[in-house]
Amino acid sequence: MLDIRRIREDYETVYAAVTSRTHGDFGLPEVRDIDTGYRSLLTETEGLKAKQNAASKEIPKIKKEGGDASGLLAEMKALSGEIASKEGALRELETRLRDALLNVPNTPQADVPVGEDENANREIRRVGSPRAFDFEFKAHWDIGTDLDILDFERAAKIAGARFVVDKGLGARLERSVVNFMLDLHTGEHGFTEILPPFMVNRDAMTGTGQLPKFEDDMFHIPAKDFFLIPTAEVPVTNLFANEILDEAMLPVYYTAYTPCFRKEAGSAGRDTRGLIRVHQFNKVELVKFTKPETSNEELESLTAAAEEVLKRLELPYRVVELSTGDLGFSSSKTYDIEVWMPSYGRYVEISSCSNFLDFQARRAGIKFRRAGGGKPEFVHTLNGSGLAVGRTVAALLENYQNADGTVTVPEALRSYVGAEFIR
RNA sequence: GGAGCAGUCGCCUAGUCCGGCCGAGGGCGCGUGAUUGGAAAUCACGUAUACCGCAAGGUAUCGGAGGUUCGAAUCCUCUCUGCUCCGCCA
Numbered sequence: 168m169l170d171i172r173r174i175r176e177d178y179e180t181v182y183a184a185v186t187s188r189t190h191g192d193f194g195l196p197e198v199r200d201i202d203t204g205y206r207s208l209l210t211e212t213e214g215l216k217a218k219q220n221a222a223s224k225e226i227p228k229i230k231k232e233g234g235d236a237s238g239l240l241a242e243m244k245a246l247s248g249e250i251a252s253k254e255g256a257l258r259e260l261e262t263r264l265r266d267a268l269l270n271v272p273n274t275p276q277a278d279v280p281v282g283e284d285e286n287a288n289r290e291i292r293r294v295g296s297p298r299a300f301d302f303e304f305k306a307h308w309d310i311g312t313d314l315d316i317l318d319f320e321r322a323a324k325i326a327g328a329r330f331v332v333d334k335g336l337g338a339r340l341e342r343s344v345v346n347f348m349l350d351l352h353t354g355e356h357g358f359t360e361i362l363p364p365f366m367v368n369r370d371a372m373t374g375t376g377q378l379p380k381f382e383d384d385m386f387h388i389p390a391k392d393f394f395l396i397p398t399a400e401v402p403v404t405n406l407f408a409n410e411i412l413d414e415a416m417l418p419v420y421y422t423a424y425t426p427c428f429r430k431e432a433g434s435a436g437r438d439t440r441g442l443i444r445v446h447q448f449n450k451v452e453l454v455k456f457t458k459p460e461t462s463n464e465e466l467e468s469l470t471a472a473a474e475e476v477l478k479r480l481e482l483p484y485r486v487v488e489l490s491t492g493d494l495g496f497s498s499s500k501t502y503d504i505e506v507w508m509p510s511y512g513r514y515v516e517i518s519s520c521s522n523f524l525d526f527q528a529r530r531a532g533i534k535f536r537r538a539g540g541g542k543p544e545f546v547h548t549l550n551g552s553g554l555a556v557g558r559t560v561a562a563l564l565e566n567y568q569n570a571d572g573t574v575t576v577p578e579a580l581r582s583y584v585g586a587e588f589i590r
Numbered sequence: 591g592g593a594g595c596a597g598u599c600g601c602c603u604a605g606u607c608c609g610g611c612c613g614a615g616g617g618c619g620c621g622u623g624a625u626u627g628g629a630a631a632u633c634a635c636g637u638a639u640a641c642c643g644c645a646a647g648g649u650a651u652c653g654g655a656g657g658u659u660c661g662a663a664u665c666c667u668c669u670c671u672g673c674u675c676c677g678c679c680a
Contacts, residue, residue, distance in 0.1 A: 209641080210642060210648090213650090216648085216649060217647090219660075220661085231611095244660055
């Protein structure tokens with residue numbers, strides 16, 4: 168959520184930034200209009216309430232002195248009615264304002280490349296180079312099926328399309344990748360491991376920006392009005408919702424393994440085979456809470472931490488900076504890490520690292536107080552995949568496949584998998 | 591799932607039966623000052639958040655939402671959370 172005062176006081180700048188996303192104005196003009204009406208009605212109503220509160224102090228005095236308060240009482244009854252009707256109108260404006268504000272995305276930072284879509288993304292760096300195969304390589308879904316470590320057909324039987332069953336060394340590999348990532352981030356990058364609930368309530372989903380705009384993308388459990396988490400970002404970021412942290416606590420680094428659940432509505436026909444786009448996938452997430460002045464450098468080190476996974480696994484990848492048109496709703500700046508996927512013949516997203524500035528903190532109410540005292544300020548929140556586990560497994564199977572159909576286990580994973588080859 | 595009890599200012603707690611003197615008392619903690627050679631102890635003062643307003647000031651918040659009333663921490667309804675007992679269960 169953007170700061171309403173910033174919209175009020177620096178409208179032109181905010182408008183330019185929001186519209187640089189090239190997907191319309193997101194109702195920003197309406198926000199400004201509602202706010203104007205809201206504030207004038209608020210001032211008026213509060214004046215009436217001040218009157219009412221003053222009279223409420225008079226009434227017991229009059230009664231105590233044996234006086235007749237009936238005139239004042241009648242007057243106050245009328246005032247009470249007037250306040251009630253104004254408050255009703257006020258509440259409606261407040262709701263409309265909040266709804267409108269919740270639908271305005273974050274403002275991209277000034278150095279984010281401007282453009283309509285991924286074609287305007289800026290490549291930052293490439294690490295490693297795609298392997299040249301001297302045999303006819305297979306896609307990971309064929310490798311997995313042939314080795315009997317991935318079973319898409321039976322997954323479809325018990326759940327449906329876009330699900331997978333991992334089996335034997337496939338399941339072991341998936342688990343190994345999770346442990347490898349968590350060990351790296353907790354052991355070497357200073358992150359604390361969190362194992363959060365996989366279902367959250369509506370407030371949490373709103374706090375990180377998934378609601379109200381993207382309800383259709385998520386699995387909902389009506390009985391308790393819970394949502395299956397689409398990413399660990401949601402439970403982990405909301406850990407500190409409505410709290411005021413001590414400055415000394417910051418920065419906080421959390422990492423969490425969770426499954427992620429997504430409807431993938433609107434992606435019909437895209438990536439229908441394999442592990443790339445499924446309704447349930449595993450992910451290790453990195454989340455940071457920082458002071459405002461350090462968040463951009465923290466984004467760089469967060470991205471580096473995620474990249475380190477690919478470096479250790481010796482998988483070729485590149486980092487791109489998303490353009491304004493491709494940027495996620497809540498983000499001000501995002502680096503995507505893309506791994507080389509031979510079956511696609513291109514780099515495929517495996518991590519998305521974002522600096523949300525105070526956008527999520529404002530929604531979720533996450534603040535901190537500086538050591539010297541003073542007013543609480545909003546923290547900055549960041550997160551990134553570190554990494555998507557299923558896509559990592561897909562990349563491993565494809566990049567490490569051998570001519571005989573086996574797959575070499577990369578050095579860094581051997582102690583976890585307990586084998587040198589998957590055969 | 592059933593029964594009972596409880597949720598108040600960073601923490602502990604008073605207030606709720608009998609609505610106004612309660613944005614709210616006390617203790618602890620914390621901050622500033624006094625005292626001291628220094629410290630402990632003691633004493634004094636201060637110590638929530640948000641919004642509106644140029645300001646003076648105003649408004650809101652006693653788990654959350656709604657209601658009764660001129661007026662609600664206090665009364666009513668719903669709801670969430672915690673604890674105890676019962677049922678069920680990995």
